[in-house]
Amino acid sequence: MARLKGHRHSKVCADAPPGYASCHAEIDDEIAGPLAVGQLVPPGYGPADLQSAYKLPSLTAGTGRTVAVVDPYDAPTAETDLGIYRTEFGQTPCSGCFRKVDQAGGNSLPGADAGWAQEASLDVQMVSAACPNCNILLVEASSNSLTDLGAAVNTAVNxxxxxxxxxxxxxxxxxxxxxxxxxxxxxxxPLVASSGDNGYTNATAPPTVNYPASSPNVVAAGGTTLNLDTSKVRGWTERAWGATGSGAAGPGSGCSAYEPKPAWQHDTGCPNRTVADLASVADPSTGVAVYDSTPSNGMSGWMVFGGTSAAAPVIAATYALAGPPPAGTSPAQLAYGSPWALNDVANGANGTCTIPYLCTAGYGYDGPTGLGTAQGLTAFTASSPPSFSDIPGSYPFYTEVTWMAYNAITTGYPDGTFRPVQPVTREAMAAFLYRLRGSPAYVPPAISPFKDIGPLSPFYKEITWLATTGITTGYPDGTYRPSDAVNRDAMAAFLYRLAGKPAYTQPGVSPFTDLTPVSPFYLEITWLASTGITTGYADGTFRPLNPVNRDAMAAFMYRYNARIGR
Structure with missing residues (x-):
């Protein structure tokens, strides 16, 4: 789906007063109706897109599990619309997989509301998109009061x-x-609540963060902008949905004024609970396809929706795919224990704030996207991380090293160690970069481009791939020097070239005290600093001729992936 640039979007529901809830759906105001003649697929992302973007085993998991959708008021065409959605996208008919009840579990359904019916169709169809084998239970609360909605949640669980x-x-x-x-x-x-669509909010003044997303018992769903990018190993790129301007739409984030911080959340900018925990696509400009035949404001048929209302059901369905968490474990706690198994989103913002991570996506946890987005089910289960005997969980670069192992970029040494403070050799760096790019298909040359390595040399394929792509040129004497350590300036050059030599104007004043504009690799090093992949040392130096240790290399690669994409 091409990004729907320039389209107008609007909220499906008006903001609610305290004690009540609004929906968090954003509709594309310029797309509605039947498919045009010759149009093969609806606009907006469909099930295959979401399953690909988040690496979900949707076709093989989820059988026997039920995802409940809780919304107020009746969605009279929800089941029929779900059938049309599933047929259009090639999913098997939902024979007996859908059930609709009132908030007490009976058949006395509340009156219909067209706007909330759109929300219900969005929710139900996103569950179907992510977990087509799951049963879907739609529980319709009598009103949008938190009391009625809460009663409906209790019924769903019961x-x-x-x-x-x-x-x-x-x-x-x-x-x-x-x-x-x-x-x-x-x-x-897992109770998964949308974080809202009003961007960053300050806990000490209205508007506040949204409840129940701020509850420590709930998984708070943030939102991203999701774009197809076949040049990347993942095939997709993501950034936090939103902008820095005041009042701009974006996922809700910030500090709770009332809810305590759960034991498993360790960010330091909020003394209380911080929103969000996880994220999924929510930008209506890269929104999802939904079919709803209940007219609302003159719109019905195939439409495109965003908002964190799209993210919550996808995340809830992902938990259902993964199966029940261990007894005594909070569902949100699982992801906080496995950040290395998520897509860390490190670009974009949803507002302006004095504590940057609360409104700006960055490495590790941030407000708009939480810990990141799904990369399969590992972070949604009680998983055992790939481990090395010399990298305990308390190690400063534990997440980065474990991420490398989880993604098969490193295997460590045969004795089970990683050797974090050992310098990276040039041959090992070639292997790491080759794997970082997904181990692309490549036939190494029969004749070596370097006089000090041959076809039988360790990592010959990876080194010659590095040379073929122009990421390395070797030394002027025709050698590669595979056993030499990689210095920090050379690492900057390797990563800059791996990124495709992006357009960048080097600064006139160096950000590091030991570099000047005429230093070797000055452009590459300052580019690396501009992305946040490196911050240098606390004393303001970069130390370009220092060897890169293996733990620092893991940090560089982790950040490269989060900011640039593999």
């Missing part, structure tokens, strides 16, 4: 939900902790 999608929220108020105990306290059941 009826056997494996996970619950809650694409709604309202402003925090002093009484919300009561709701935690009465409605949003279901250990072992």
């Amino acid at each position: 009826l056997g939900a494996s996970a619950v999608s809650m694409s709604f929220g309202g402003p925090e108020s002093s009484g919300i902790t009561r709701y935690d105990a009465e409605y949003f306290n279901h250990p072992g059941i």
Whole structure:
């Protein structure tokens, strides 16, 4: 799907007062109706796109599990619309997989609301997109009050939900902790709530972060802009949805004014609970396809939606695909223990704030996207990370080294060590860069381009691939010097060339005290600094001739992937 640039978007639901919830769906105002003559697929991302972007085993997992969708009011055409959606995208007919009940679990459905019906179609169809084998339970609350919605959540769990999608929220108020105990306290059941679409908010002044996303018992869903990019190993790139301007749309983020920080959340900018935890596509400019035949504001048929209302059901369905968490484990806690198994989103912002990570995507945890987006199911299960005997969980670069191992970029040494403070050799660096790019198909030459290595040399294929791509040129004497250590200036050059030599104007004043504009590799080093892949040392130096240790190399590669993409 091409990015729908320039289209107008609007909120499906108006903001709600305290004690009530609004939906968090954003609709593309310029797309609605039947498919045009000759149009093969609806606009917007479909199931195959989401499954590809988030590496979901949707075709083989999820059988026997139920994802509950909780929304207020009746969506009269939800089941019929789901059938049309599944048929259009080649999913098997939903024979007996859909059930709709009122908030008490009965058949006394509430009155219809066209706007909330659009929300329900979005939610139900996103569950189907991510987990087509799952059963879907739509629980319709009598109203959009948190009391009614909370009762519907209780009913969903009592009826056997494996996970619950809650694409709604309202402003925090002093009484919300009561709701935690009465409605949003279901250990072992992932309750996933959208974080809102108003961008970063300050806990000390309205508008506040959204509840129930701010509940410590809930997984808060942030949002991204998702774009197809076949030049990358993943095939996709993501950034935080939103902008830095005041009042710009984007996923909700910030500090709770009332909810305590859960034990598994360790960011330092909020003394209380921080929103969000995880993210998925939410930008309506890269939105998802939805079919809804209940007219609202003159729009029906095939439409494109975004908002964190799109993210919550995808994340809830991902939890359902993964299966139940271990007893006594918070579902959100699982991801915090496995950040190395997620797509870390390190670009974009959803507002302006004094503590940058609360509104700006960066390495590791941030407000707009939390820990990142799904990369398969590992972060949604009680997983055992790939480990090295000399990299304990407390090691400063534990996440980065484990990420490299998880993605098969490093295997460590045969004795089970990683040897983090050992310098990286040039031959090992060639292997790391080759694997970072996904081990592309390549036939090495029969005659070596370097006089000190041959076809039987270790890492010959990887080194010659590096030369073929122009990432390395070797030395002027025709050697490669495979056993030499890689210096920090050469590492900068390697990564700059791996990124395709992006357009960049080097600064007139060096950001490092030991470099000047005439230093070797000055452009490459300052480019690396401009991306945040390197910050240099605390004393303001870069130390270009120092060898790169293996743990620092892991950090460089992790950040390169998060910022540039493999």
